[in-house]
Amino acid sequence: MDKLLIANRGEIACRVIRTARRMGIATVAVYSEADRDALHVAAADEAVFVGAAAARESYLDIDRIVAAARDTGADAIHPGYGFLSENAAFARRLEQEGIVFVGPTAASIEKMGLKDSAKALMKKAGVPVTPGYQGDDQSLQRLEKAAQAVGYPLLIKAVAGGGGKGMRRVDDPEDFAAELIAAKREGENSFGNGSVLIEKFITRPRHVEVQVFGDTHGNVVHLFERDCSLQRRHQKVIEEAPAPNLSERTRERLGDAAVRAAQAISYTGAGTIEFILDTEAKDKDGEPPFYFMEMNTRLQVEHPVTELVTGTDLIEWQFRVASGEPLPLAQAELAVQGHAVEARLYAEDPESGFLPSTGRLTTLAFPAETGGVRIDSGVAEGGEVTVHYDPMIAKVIACGPDRETAIDRLIGALDRTVVTGVKTNREFLARLIDQPAFRAGDVETGFIGARLDNLVETPQPDANALILAAVASAVPPETKAGGTMFARFSGWRMNLPETRFADLFGADGEALRFTLTRAGEGWTLEGAASADLRSVQWSQDGKLTIVTAEGRLSAVTILSDDLVEVRLHGAAYRFLRRAEAAAASPSDGAVVAPMPGRVLSLLVKDGQSVEAGAPLLVLEAMKMENRLTAAIGGVVTGLSAAEGDQVAEGAVLLTIEPQD
Missing domain, CATH: 3.30.700 (Glycoprotein, Type 4 Pilin)
Structure with a gap:
């Protein structure tokens, strides 16, 4: 591997470039119209323009990415995560072009790409799977029958989904049809596949995943587990390694199951086997049961916590495996030392329902990467957060000899992080990991939801x-x-x-x-x-x-x-430091776009009566669906948006006239 093209952007592109440079590999960045001045473009040895700001016209365009590699003489492509990283057609195209794909084979991606077929494979390999329905019959009648068999509450999941997209929890049979339509639509829009599966909803689950690595010589190891239970809308917020409050027996069983899963598909490169752990049940050995959820056939956003506790560089491992070398370490040579915690710093406003915040980063300052603190960022002061991509500013990570030290260091690092120009979740993150229950390791996926009001509430000064x-x-x-x-x-x-x-x-x-x-x-x-x-x-x-x-x-x-x-x-x-009048005027009934985005669906029409809290429309921005609801009851008037319209932040979409 002499020259590497990074088919991604942001912090992962910057990280890949740093590791490649350390290993003496030349780098090529690709960029869209929105990323001309991005950090990864300046960091690489060469940079190639690949299209418009919309990802589908740049980072997701396989022909343009392959052409950029050919034109620059790159003999390998690292996909990062997201975009084309789990695209089997892309991996197969590179095989045909004679370009090394720094990732698994197209066949492995396909086997794990659909949740229903992946679960069937895992069941055959002896990996426990969540009870549910993974059939081909996608009719409403068949899926409703499956839902009755599984029982409520349950989850509807897009078979090609990930990151919480195309996923709906259903507690009442009366809501099943509406939630099914929403999950299918989101799956079709995000992944080009509207098929779903039904599975039992574990009422108090933990999300525990295992980092696996395979090479072309038949070796597969695991690099232990991470806990990613602190989530909001199925999106991970805090990750840590190792997972707290697990017995050594459960850790061993998780690692063994993950290795079996990877071996079942002859996996090569970095991957993650994700499990749901049922905290309210016990198996015959008195341990909490766990079930295979999905496999991510790529590097994960949260891989730094694994690197910090195992003393490895997983991107370097990727390069070595892609070059045909055996794994750098055998299972017996791997061990965990200390603890690491990662927080995802996003441009979003927790006090307004975590709506994405766009704008220029007028100030961006991070603490020094000393004393167990690590910062992975793909933006710089003066850069812009746009509507086109994920609004993550950085991953702030801390490690220490024990979990308490790592948490304290992460809070200190977040306190010393300064961002102006956009709103961020920095304060929310710091409060979250300082919760007594989190410090005690009492975590599960409903942790944030149960405490959300307190976490976003402005504290009173003492x-x-x-x-x-x-x-x-x-x-x-x-x-x-x-x-x-x-x-x-x-x-x-x-x-x-x-x-x-x-x-x-x-x-x-x-x-x-x-x-x-x-x-x-x-x-x-x-x-x-x-x-x-x-x-x-x-x-x-x-x-x-x-x-x-x-x-x-x-x-x-x-x-x-x-x-x-x-x-x-x-x-x-x-x-x-100076008096300011902040008298708020009462709502005039105008419903405005809280951010730039596309109107995905309209749920009301002019002249329709609505009650306070009623859904009005769905706005898609930064890869997320945001449902706007009525602040007051009344009659819808002045509807100015249509489905498919791109609207600007602050645009008045409709007005609700109060009724006498």
Whole structure:
């Protein structure tokens, strides 16, 4: 392998380029119209334009990707994850072209590409599968009959699905037909296949997956398990390795089942066997039973946690296996050391239902990759988050000798991450992993849903937060030495103690006045929170440490002309530095597009009466379906959108006139 083309974008493209460069492999990036200035384009040795911003006209266009490889003389292609990474037709085309595909064979992808046939294969190989229906008869009558046999609650899953797309939970038989139509439509739109399967819904499951690796010499190993139970809308949010609170027997059985699954299809390269673990049941040995869910025939987004606890570089393994080498390590040589946790930092607004947030990254700063912290990102300050691709900004990962240390380090890394220009889920992530139940390892896939209101609620500042905000505002880090005493010591007074004032305003508009008076080497703070400050120290990364008579306080502080933000133990407290009127006007009934997107379906028409909470339309943006509902009851008027329309953020789609 001399020259590698990366058929992907974002953080995975950047990561592949770094590993290839370390191994002396030349790299070629491909990019769309939306990615001309992207980080992976600048990082590669060469870059080739492959089409318009829409993925189907660029990153998903097999002919263009193959042409880019031929034109640049690339003898191998790494697909990353997503896009063409699990496309059997793409893998077969590369075989025909004589280009190395850094991934499994087309035959392996096909065997695991459809959930129904994959489950049949696994059952034959002795891998436990979830009870359900995987038949060819896709009629409503047959599927309803299967649903009755499985029992409610149940899951409808697109057979070609992944990432939660084409998946619906159904609790009531009356909802089955509507949810089936939605799952089939999403499966057809996302994967070109509207077929579904029905399976038993495990009421309190854990999502535990096993990293497997095979080579062309018949060797298959597992690199232990990861827990990916913390999910929202079937999308993973937090991943960790190893999975907490599992017995060694269950770990061994998971690893053995994963290896059998990979061997059953003569698998080569990196793959993941995903299992559902039933936390409310016990098998004959008193262990929680687990069932095969699906196989991802590619590298996973969460692979860094496995790398950190096994001391491996899985992309390097991919290159070596694709070059015909045997696996670098045998099963007996692999072991887990320590713990690692990963958080997916997205451009989205948790307080508005996690709607994607688009815009330019005016500020983007990450903590230094030291002390067990790792950052995988594919964007840079000044870059833009668009509607065309997944809105992930970075993966923030931390490791340590034990799980508690890894969690603490990840919270600290999230606290030191600064993003402006778009809204992010940074604060949500920090609060999430600081939950006592998560720290105890009591995880399952409903974890976030059960706590969502508390996780997105703005926290009320305590005394410590008030003290830190006051000091940060009144005693900011010194910028440059020099100048007059009046420039360097703004609180200096002739024949009087040095005094400084901080006027802040809480989120509710409450005025907060603080006075800091010099007392020896420290300060006396008076106001909404009083304290005797023995010392005040700033670090280069914006961390403020205060020693008071009661003890030490440390927090990351973000200062601007208008705002002081204090990040303390994962929570963020914001204080305005000037009064602002924020009187909200009552809703006028206008329904606006919360983001740019395409109208996938209209659920109402002009003149129709609706109740508050009724579904109005489905807007597709950033690969997700977002259902807009009525904030008030009334009559639909002024419907201006049609199915298939592309609408801008803020566009008025319809109005609801209140009824007397």
